[in-house]
Amino acid sequence: MKRQLRLTAAAMLSAGAALALLAGCGAPSYTYASDSADHAYFKVPASWQQVSPAKLAEVQDAFLTNSAAGAAGGAFTWSRAYAAAAKPALTSLLSGSSSPVVYASVQSLRDSLRASLSFDYMRDLLFPVTSEAREEAAAEGERLTGFDLVASSTITAPGGVRGINELFEYDVNGQPDAFDQTVLTNSDTTKLYLLLVQCYQGCFASHAAQIRAVVNSFTVRGS
Numbered sequence: 428m429k430r431q432l433r434l435t436a437a438a439m440l441s442a443g444a445a446l447a448l449l450a451g452c453g454a455p456s457y458t459y460a461s462d463s464a465d466h467a468y469f470k471v472p473a474s475w476q477q478v479s480p481a482k483l484a485e486v487q488d489a490f491l492t493n494s495a496a497g498a499a500g501g502a503f504t505w506s507r508a509y510a511a512a513a514k515p516a517l518t519s520l521l522s523g524s525s526s527p528v529v530y531a532s533v534q535s536l537r538d539s540l541r542a543s544l545s546f547d548y549m550r551d552l553l554f555p556v557t558s559e560a561r562e563e564a565a566a567e568g569e570r571l572t573g574f575d576l577v578a579s580s581t582i583t584a585p586g587g588v589r590g591i592n593e594l595f596e597y598d599v600n601g602q603p604d605a606f607d608q609t610v611l612t613n614s615d616t617t618k619l620y621l622l623l624v625q626c627y628q629g630c631f632a633s634h635a636a637q638i639r640a641v642v643n644s645f646t647v648r649g650s
Contacts, residue, residue: 457640462505465533466613466648467620471509472637475527478508478520486520487532496552500619501534511634521553522606523599524626527634529641534619541616546581549591549610552621556593556608573598577605586649587614592642596628605631607642614649 458475461468483506491497510519511526520528536544551560555571564571578594590611596603605628611620622645624638625631631638 460507460509460531462533465505465618465620467533468646469531469622469641470644471529471641475509475511475529476513478510478515482517483508486517489517490521494553495548496532496621500540500552501537504533504535506532521623522597522604522625524630526630527624527626527638530621530623532621536612536617536619544612544616546591550593552610553608553623554597554606556595571597573603582609582611584647588612588647588649590620603628607638609642609645611647613647620647
C-alpha cells in the first residue's frame, strides 16, 4: 500500500493535467473558499460540503488547543473545513477519514515565534514529521506508527510568501492514513497559513486528481 501511495504521488501531475482536459467536457464545478482579509484562497469540488463553523470550532478546541496549529502558534483569524462525506465525524476532520477532508486555517503568528519560525517548525505543525520531532514524541510516550515520508518540498511564491508541502503517512485506527500538508507564512512573518487534505490511503489514491486540484489551488498572496 505504501508503494501505491508513492505511485499516486508520482502521478499527481499527470492527474492534474487530465483534470484540466476534462474541464472542457462537463467536469464538476468547484466551490471557492476565500479569506480576502488575509489574501488566501483555495477551491474544493462543489459536491464537498462545508463543515459548520460550530463543529469546526469544537474540533479546534478539542484537538488543537495545545498544538502549534492552535493557540500555541497564535490566534485564529480564519478557518474552513470541507468534507466529501455528508456528515463527517468530529474525530475524522484532522485524521482517520474514509473520504477526503480539507482543513484550512490562518493564524496571527505569536511574536515569540516570528524570529524562530523555520521550515521544520512548519513541517511539525500538526504532526511530528521531522526525525527530531518523531524521536521527541516517542520519548514522551506517544505511540505513532507507520510513518512514511512520501514527498517533501519547500515553497517560495511572489510577495515573499514561503513555506513547505509534505506528503506523509501515519497509521490511524490500524490503517495507513495519507496527509498532504501545506504551511506558508507571509513576507513579514505575521501570519501562518495551513491547508491539510487527508484520508485513508486507498481513499487518497482513488481521489488523487481531486486532492491535487485542491492543493494546487491553495494561494497566498504576500501582504
